[in-house]
Amino acid sequence: MNARRFDALGHGCARHDAGADATGADCAQCDVSVVVPTYRRPAPLIVCLNALAAQDFGAHRYEIIVCDDGPDDATQLAVQRFADQVSARGLTVRYVPVRATQGPAGARNAGWRAARSPLIAFTDDDTIPDPHWLTAGAAALATGADAASGTIAVPLPDAPSDYELDASGLSRAEFATANAFVRRSRLAAMGGFDERFTSAWREDSDLQFAVLQAGGRIVRAYDAVVVHPVRPARWGVSLAQQKKSQFEALLFRKHPALYRQRIDAGPPHLYYAIVASMLCACVAALAGHRLPAAAALILWALLTATFCAARLRHTRRDLPHIAEMAWTSMLIPFLSIYWRLRGAIRYKVFFL
Template structure:
């Protein structure tokens, strides 16, 4: 068994079926690789779905339910540790690996590299929403678990993925940084392509996503230099300025200083308006989307600052 493909999933049967169909048609001898579907929900329906596909398709497809700690990092750890392949290939249930994906990834590390990162293609409409454009940033990321390949000994040497990253955020950067710190070789695999359509998102999704910022604090605690060099060279001072103007205005109003309160409100309006305009530039100007941008632009900065400070406290690190 040369390779094992690990696919974490969570209550997404249609997307999982699409991904498995793509993996079943890889242009590689099905006898030399397997697919492990790691179910973070331990769902009987998903088990039945995978078993039905496995009975009718090659390569070998196995179902694995996650027990204990949950999240994508924990699911991927459970998958690669149960796998039989010498090379572990990771993708997600909402991705569509092209026909030559696995062969190209294996070819990239044949020369002795410890890991490789493929290419993610995220089609966008001509005029995207702010969420769609942000999500498409995955396509330009340096290393993502939606499309990467690691030798087993490399994963063992860094201890796999850090399961404290319990959401789909920064767990791939953490693995990337761990491999770099260990001095292991990572190469690009530009022909190993997965198509990653941007899934529909509910109104105000950007507000829920602010919670993920606490995992930036964890990553910064572990790899401060790499974080500053490769992810965010400076803190988001505009967020802090907006949050500070809110606090200053509230305190001034409470202490009976209306001029200071008005000045703080004017500063907040200026900074928030500029932030909103930046999010709308080049994106959809449909009324519903514009309304969403106005409301969420007022709420994102204080929410982000809260989660950054909470992450600092939770992980005992000064993270601005």
């Protein structure tokens, strides 16, 4: 398949001329462009696309733009087949390959810049939007707001894992790109997402804060609902997630007041206490001071046990999960502080 031709044609749109490119005016009457970034997981993407195709919004009033961050043949083929299936209904589906992998911020920028509509709807490739999602989101922006934040439902089992419980925090987020609507003019005025946020972490809060600081208005679209299932995760996944802590420093540098008001009022004192007690134990042991070393080590153990118990409080209690919590609780404070301080150095900001 010729990717350029597939993207330029825009399935479901009548071509106005043979020279129309990927950002032409084929769908000039579209009200909303739905931007879906993806990275090498076509199976959940197709579930999301099927839900988007089932909207109670007129098929000719919106387009779907799939931004493939690190394009692969399987995803491109899946999108092409889906586009062929829905083209008879007049629904436009476009595939935008992002040649240099940049993360979701860069992929979303590629999507909204290719959009042909004044309103941009953002969701993730593993969500399931409600049939009324687009209608509710467009209605929220019709009030004159610059952006709107929808409702994210995260289904959990009766006894979730720590990872599942942590992921459910998305349902309480003020503004998350898994379910957000933004005027294209506002995105253009701000330059879109900051592509220094190369992981799926805090790039949405950065956009939210930028809109607020520019004097924009953000409203809630409670009836615009997407379901966001928690994907299976490997054992010890929380250790790898600590790398995202560096982006806390970037967000704090850009929006210090809003960060303290809406994200975190202060540093993670427990983490610092755990790290400090272990360092004291090591220094005392190297200096030959056994009693202070033992006392510091006991303090480290007590603080770590407190942290582990807090993670287990509302999660499942089977032996493998308890073992995972015990092991990762010993390492998370050190990794988190390392990445926080590394971010502070990288982005040149005093951030503890």
